[in-house]
Amino acid sequence: MGATLVFMIEIRQLDGNDVWAQMEGLAGVLVDCVEGGASVNFMQGYSLDEATLFFESVADAVDRGERLAFAAIEGEEVLGTVQVIVKMPPNQPHRGEVTKLLVRRAARGRGVAQRLMEEAETAARVAGKSVLTLDTASDTAERLYARMGWNRVGAIPEFCLLPDGTPCATTIFWKAI
Numbered sequence: 552m553g554a555t556l557v558f559m560i561e562i563r564q565l566d567g568n569d570v571w572a573q574m575e576g577l578a579g580v581l582v583d584c585v586e587g588g589a590s591v592n593f594m595q596g597y598s599l600d601e602a603t604l605f606f607e608s609v610a611d612a613v614d615r616g617e618r619l620a621f622a623a624i625e626g627e628e629v630l631g632t633v634q635v636i637v638k639m640p641p642n643q644p645h646r647g648e649v650t651k652l653l654v655r656r657a658a659r660g661r662g663v664a665q666r667l668m669e670e671a672e673t674a675a676r677v678a679g680k681s682v683l684t685l686d687t688a689s690d691t692a693e694r695l696y697a698r699m700g701w702n703r704v705g706a707i708p709e710f711c712l713l714p715d716g717t718p719c720a721t722t723i724f725w726k727a728i
């Protein structure tokens with residue numbers, strides 16, 4: 552009988568070097584989400600090379616202290632990721648913005664996004680933030696944010712496009728932390 556390896560899902564805060572070390576997995580999660588039709592800034596055909604360039608810029612921003620980055624890792628595999636933009640204009644030093652909450656399709660429905668958000672909120676508070684904002688075009692994400700105590704401001708119709716070019720609404724949320 553063969554042995555079965557069981558890995559725990561670990562939520563890790565990443566420094567710039569960690570982002571580089573996990574580059575392939577992070578870029579893979581982003582490409583998988585765009586392929587799955589998620590409205591996360593990018594359009595159909597988004598490639599692994601483009602996603603790698605995106606996460607290289609994230610590594611630089613983390614190094615400069617402008618963003619916090621997190622990954623959910625099981626064994627060697629990156630299952631999901633989220634970032635908090637902490638560099639804000641001088642009149643909003645207390646605000647952070649959650650962005651790119653992404654979980655690979657095969658890993659959804661296991662609480663990965665909730666754990667990433669818990670970690671991101673805690674780290675944002677430690678970084679001195681007292682209010683977080685975000686926008687989303689995902690119904691699943693909307694339910695998650697509502698469960699986690701986020702306040703729904705409202706939806707802006709035709710705010711952006713789905714990867715296939717269809718216009719879609721975006722909903723704004725905020726949370727005092």
Ligand SMILES: CC(C)(COP(=O)(O)OP(=O)(O)OC[C@H]1O[C@@H](n2cnc3c(N)ncnc32)[C@H](O)[C@@H]1OP(=O)(O)O)[C@@H](O)C(=O)NCCC(=O)NCCS
Nearest residue numbers: 589652653654659660661662663664665687689691692694
């Ligand atoms: C939105 C997104 C991040 C959610 O990720 P996820 O890891 O599947 O989220 P969770 O597992 O925490 O919650 C998803 C569902 O699984 C359920 N769930 C969580 N743990 C579970 C478990 N152990 N057993 C059964 N169900 C579970 C949750 O209750 C939730 O149910 P609901 O959809 O009926 O409300 C993911 O769908 C995604 O990456 N979408 C594409 C990118 C995107 O649009 N991101 C949002 C940008 S703001």
